[in-house]
Amino acid sequence: MPAPPNTAPFAEVLADLATDLRRGSCCLVVCDKGWTLPLYVGLKERLHAANAKCGYLDGRVKDATANGEAGIMLAAVAQMRWAVRAAEAEGVIFAIPHLDVMTAVEGGWTSVSREVIPLLYENAATVWLGFQDPSLQLPQLVEKVFTRLYVIETPYRTLETVRPTVSAEPPATPTISSPTDPG
Structure with a gap:
């Protein structure tokens, strides 16, 4: 199993981000999707x-039977609904790791995006930390929720092209020996 990615190069960004969130600013982090969890x-x-x-609203549920087959995005919406309405959620900073997928404008409005966007606005006291992959565009209506924008341009993984080495010499033809006739 590979070692988890090193977030040490982002120490200053994380410190600033933590300060902004503690002050009550909703923050949007634009980064490769792989960086979201680290x-x-x-x-x-x-x-x-x-x-x-803080809470991580990724749609995972502790009791799989409680959610049934509803899906991870619908479970994340349910978590967001709880976050904006429950008294015990007051003062908690909520991360939405799939904000980009849930509200992306490609393909038009979905039932998920139609519910997520009003939830982002429902409780002005809720502090959101959204994550967006740069390959997905968010509606301006979503972007307006966030007062601070952090952009991390470091790729999570880099594409390495592998080119097989080509030998200048043609491959040797195999020698087939025939059995000798003792006769």
Whole structure:
């Protein structure tokens, strides 16, 4: 199993991001999708050190039977619904790792995006941390929720082209020996 990616180069960005979130600013992080979880983990450590609570609304449920076959995006919407309406969610910073997928403008409005966008506006006291892959465009209506924008241009993975080595010599033809006739 490969080692988790190193977020140390983003220490200053994570510190600024944690400060903005603690101040109540909704923040949008534009980065390769692969960076979402590692950046959140690094940020969560900083927030916990400052006694700030945070939640990760990724659609996973503890009890798989409770959600049935509804799907991860619908479960994430349900988590967002709870985040903006539950009294115990007050003062919690909520990360939405799939904000880009849930609200992307390609293909038009979906039932998920029609519910997510009003939830982003429903409770002005809710502090959101959204993640967006640069390959997906968010509606301006979503972008307006976020007062701070952080862009991380470092690719999560780099594409390496592998070219097989070509030998200048033609391959040797195999020698087939025939059995000798003792006769």
